[in-house]
Amino acid sequence: MAARIYQIPKNAMQSGRARTDSWMLEFEQSEARWPDPLMGWTGSSDTQSQVRLTFPDKDAAKAYAEKYGIAARVYATPPKTLKIQAYADNFR
Template sequence: MPARIYQRPKNAMQSGKARTDEWVLEFEQSEARRPDPLMGWTGSGDTQAQVQLSFADVEAAKAYAQKHGITARIHATPPKTLKLQAYADNFR
């Protein structure tokens, strides 16, 4: 059962950076999603895809995956860059 480990991104709807230092282990889907014939909702019988485990650092997530025999890929966090602008730049 493959999984991926990544650092939680900043929420685009708020300016705060809460929970961005957490690392998440998330299982990949093992079967394709299909529409339910009665309700029309998309779903599958794979319950592992609903599991998300949070860890304080990447080493703890790797240790958990190795202990339980989970093959995990680690997605590195891209570096954060700031674009500094002044209000006066809007009128150039």
């Protein structure tokens, strides 16, 4: 049972930064999905892939994974880059 630990990214539709300081432990899929012939939806009998656990920091998520014997990989948060641009740059 493998999992990944990552920081929740900011939603692209939001300008605020609410709930972006928490960390998520999400289980990886253990089997392939298959399409439902009637509806066309994808299905799976893997119920662990539906589980998402939220933690206040990275250390708490790693401690939980170690406590329950979950092989977890930590994904680093990419650095935030700001593109500073003035309104006058639109007319250059």
